[in-house]
Amino acid sequence: MKKSLSALLIFAATCAIGQTKKKYNVQYDEIKADVQPTMWGVFFEDINMGADGGIYAELVKNRSFEFYKPLMGWTIKRDKFNEGDILVVNRKDENTANPRYIRVKANNAVNGSLSLTNEGFRGMGVKKDLGYDFSVMYRQKSPGLKLHTELVDSTGKVIGAGELSPSETGDWKKQSISFKSNATVQKAKLNIWFEGSGEIDLDMISLFPQDTWKGRKGGFRSDMVQLLADMKPGFIRFPGGCIVEGHELSTRYQWKKTIGPIEERQLIINRWNTEFAHRPAPDYFQTFGLGFFEYFQLAEDIGAQPLPILNCGMACQFNTAEVAAIDELDPYVQDALDLIEFANDSTDTKWGKVRAEMGHPKPFNLKMMGVGNENWGPQYVERLKIFTKAIKDKYPDFKLVNSSGTDPDGERFDYLNTTLRGMKADIIDEHYYRRPEWFLQNASRYDNYPRNGSKIFAGEYAAQSDKTVSVDNKNTLQCAIAEAAFMTGLERNADVVNMASYAPLFAHIDGWQWTPDLIWVDNLNSYGTPDYYVQKLFSVNKGTQVVAMTGDGKAIAGTDGIFGSAVVDRKSKELIIKMVNSNASAQNAEISLGGKVKLSKNGVVTVLSADNLNQTNSFQAPKAVSPQDKAIKISGGKVSLAMTPNSFNVIKIKML
Numbered sequence: 027m028k029k030s031l032s033a034l035l036i037f038a039a040t041c042a043i044g045q046t047k048k049k050y051n052v053q054y055d056e057i058k059a060d061v062q063p064t065m066w067g068v069f070f071e072d073i074n075m076g077a078d079g080g081i082y083a084e085l086v087k088n089r090s091f092e093f094y095k096p097l098m099g100w101t102i103k104r105d106k107f108n109e110g111d112i113l114v115v116n117r118k119d120e121n122t123a124n125p126r127y128i129r130v131k132a133n134n135a136v137n138g139s140l141s142l143t144n145e146g147f148r149g150m151g152v153k154k155d156l157g158y159d160f161s162v163m164y165r166q167k168s169p170g171l172k173l174h175t176e177l178v179d180s181t182g183k184v185i186g187a188g189e190l191s192p193s194e195t196g197d198w199k200k201q202s203i204s205f206k207s208n209a210t211v212q213k214a215k216l217n218i219w220f221e222g223s224g225e226i227d228l229d230m231i232s233l234f235p236q237d238t239w240k241g242r243k244g245g246f247r248s249d250m251v252q253l254l255a256d257m258k259p260g261f262i263r264f265p266g267g268c269i270v271e272g273h274e275l276s277t278r279y280q281w282k283k284t285i286g287p288i289e290e291r292q293l294i295i296n297r298w299n300t301e302f303a304h305r306p307a308p309d310y311f312q313t314f315g316l317g318f319f320e321y322f323q324l325a326e327d328i329g330a331q332p333l334p335i336l337n338c339g340m341a342c343q344f345n346t347a348e349v350a351a352i353d354e355l356d357p358y359v360q361d362a363l364d365l366i367e368f369a370n371d372s373t374d375t376k377w378g379k380v381r382a383e384m385g386h387p388k389p390f391n392l393k394m395m396g397v398g399n400e401n402w403g404p405q406y407v408e409r410l411k412i413f414t415k416a417i418k419d420k421y422p423d424f425k426l427v428n429s430s431g432t433d434p435d436g437e438r439f440d441y442l443n444t445t446l447r448g449m450k451a452d453i454i455d456e457h458y459y460r461r462p463e464w465f466l467q468n469a470s471r472y473d474n475y476p477r478n479g480s481k482i483f484a485g486e487y488a489a490q491s492d493k494t495v496s497v498d499n500k501n502t503l504q505c506a507i508a509e510a511a512f513m514t515g516l517e518r519n520a521d522v523v524n525m526a527s528y529a530p531l532f533a534h535i536d537g538w539q540w541t542p543d544l545i546w547v548d549n550l551n552s553y554g555t556p557d558y559y560v561q562k563l564f565s566v567n568k569g570t571q572v573v574a575m576t577g578d579g580k581a582i583a584g585t586d587g588i589f590g591s592a593v594v595d596r597k598s599k600e601l602i603i604k605m606v607n608s609n610a611s612a613q614n615a616e617i618s619l620g621g622k623v624k625l626s627k628n629g630v631v632t633v634l635s636a637d638n639l640n641q642t643n644s645f646q647a648p649k650a651v652s653p654q655d656k657a658i659k660i661s662g663g664k665v666s667l668a669m670t671p672n673s674f675n676v677i678k679i680k681m682l
């Protein structure tokens with residue numbers, strides 16, 4: 027009896043709190059800052075099978091036999107062993123970028139005598155009635171072998187087939203055929219069996235679906251690009267992340283090796299292949315089918331500014347921490363200068379011409395670049411100064427992003443923050459992989475940052491439901507709400523914070539190394555996490571100017587677990603108010619709206635919430651946590667908002 031009475035009292039008290047209206051004030055003609063078009067962007071890294079096996083739609087793994095085990099991903103089947111019927115040949119002097127190929131010899135081969143099977147990246151996702159383009163590079167001295175290509179399901183049943191009769195002799199040729207799949211299968215395989223007699227060399231054995239983004243041959247998975255395009259990101263940071271640095275300098279990312287004809291791009295091991303002993307990925311390589319040209323093209327497609335991050339002459343400081351000798355830094359600096367030429371300069375220049383030859387004579391309009399990813403210490407500053415001088419001497423208006431290391435606090439951060447500000451860095455990149463509580467407690471981080479001088483790029487952040495690099499991290503509602511709360515602080519300080527991106531972006535359910543991640547995919551499907559919807563809601567509602575929003579005359583930065591910020595959008599003529607309730611109880615807000623322009627009496631509030639703080643999205647319930655719209659009334663210059671527990675609310679009101 028006593029117990030149920032106290033439960034009743036707690037319930038009554040909760041209701042009373044819920045019924046009290048907290049008062050807030052938005053002065054929508056009091057402009058606080060401009061919102062940069064770059065404000066909310068995306069961070070792309072080939073981690074978690076984000077590129078190879080992910081957005082890059084190639085279905086054949088190890089298509090050019092360059093993995094350290096040349097036949098990794100391939101199985102040879104034969105009715106009887108014939109020595110040398112399939113040989114891995116290395117022609118490294120003739121072709122350094124793509125030295126290996128296979129030589130196939132057969133005599134009177136029939137179905138079942140000799141075949142190759144490729145397992146794909148954790149299988150191949152194929153769709154019923156969709157066309158598939160198979161292509162191969164070949165060279166033959168004694169013609170006569172026909173290639174039968176078959177998609178097979180997990181039982182071995184053929185679900186799509188084609189035939190290819192290499193017709194020419196002489197040097198390497200490429201030949202393609204297309205065929206359809208008659209079934210949808212998550213983990214199909216590709217069989218190639220040989221018929222007839224002859225000897226043929228094969229390389230770049232490839233299979234792409236025809237439903238790629240914009241229908242580009244050899245392109246990207248359209249569902250994954252669409253999720254990015256829907257966010258309307260202001261920028262796309264690429265190619266990472268630690269992948270920029272490499273485990274050692276020889277495996278650093280070198281953009282020049284990622285452009286030009288696909289068969290000339292030299293594959294390297296992906297650093298996430300070996301990074302985590304608890305998540306080994308021995309078949310993880312970078313083929314660079316998604317190379318720098320494609321990154322620029324992707325940025326252009328989705329209306330985002332490109333933000334390449336280049337190696338600064340330092341390998342990952344968690345790994346080898348190798349640095350390039352100062353007197354050998356020139357090639358690294360030259361890569362940066364040449365990249366600007368590649369992206370922006372006339373087609374008469376060496377690198378502008380390469381861009382044009384790849385099909386894009388128009389400039390990509392590159393305005394900024396990062397020098398170094400998570401680098402730190404005086405060794406970084408020493409190298410950064412050399413890069414900065416060389417780039418600014420040639421391109422004075424070009425903006426550079428500088429690293430403040432791996433953490434948003436501590437000795438390394440303090441040293442870099444002070445030093446970079448002293449160097450008048452254009453933009454400082456800060457990273458935060460922290461618990462949700464950190465995000466709630468740090469929503470006012472930038473309220474007292476210097477207003478002049480270096481701008482901030484919140485370049486990598488994600489709330490960790492467990493801890494950094496734990497395999498138990500989940501993309502929960504709690505994490506998303508904490509990020510939304512923090513992001514109101516970024517928005518309020520848009521005069522200081524010019525860019526922000528969640529990290530990492532993609533993860534394949536069967537091939538991930540790092541969690542949490544913004545978007546999860548399998549071989550056929552993709553879904554946005556609650557964090558994705560937070561990012562998207564900020565980005566599609568970024569507005570053009572921050573306006574004054576207060577509670578008790580102060581910034582709304584977490585007192586009572588409520589967070590808020592407001593912008594106006596001069597183009598769409600809207601007032602947009604973002605409010606986060608991080609409490610476990612409902613909260614009522616009354617927001618007074620002050621300003622000269624008349625407001626509509628009807629608005630919309632978009633709410634992201636769920637009953638359970640641990641709720642995630644999944645392939646089974648991809649929209650369990652997703653935005654819901656409700657009508658809202660504006661009356662007497664006020665709007666009342668009933669915020670459900672743990673909710674992110676975006677109010678939009680037309681300015682008449």
Ligand code: AHR
Nearest residue numbers: 266267268269400529530
């Ligand atoms: O986003 C995953 C990794 O986290 C990035 O590669 C690195 O920059 C950071 O440590």
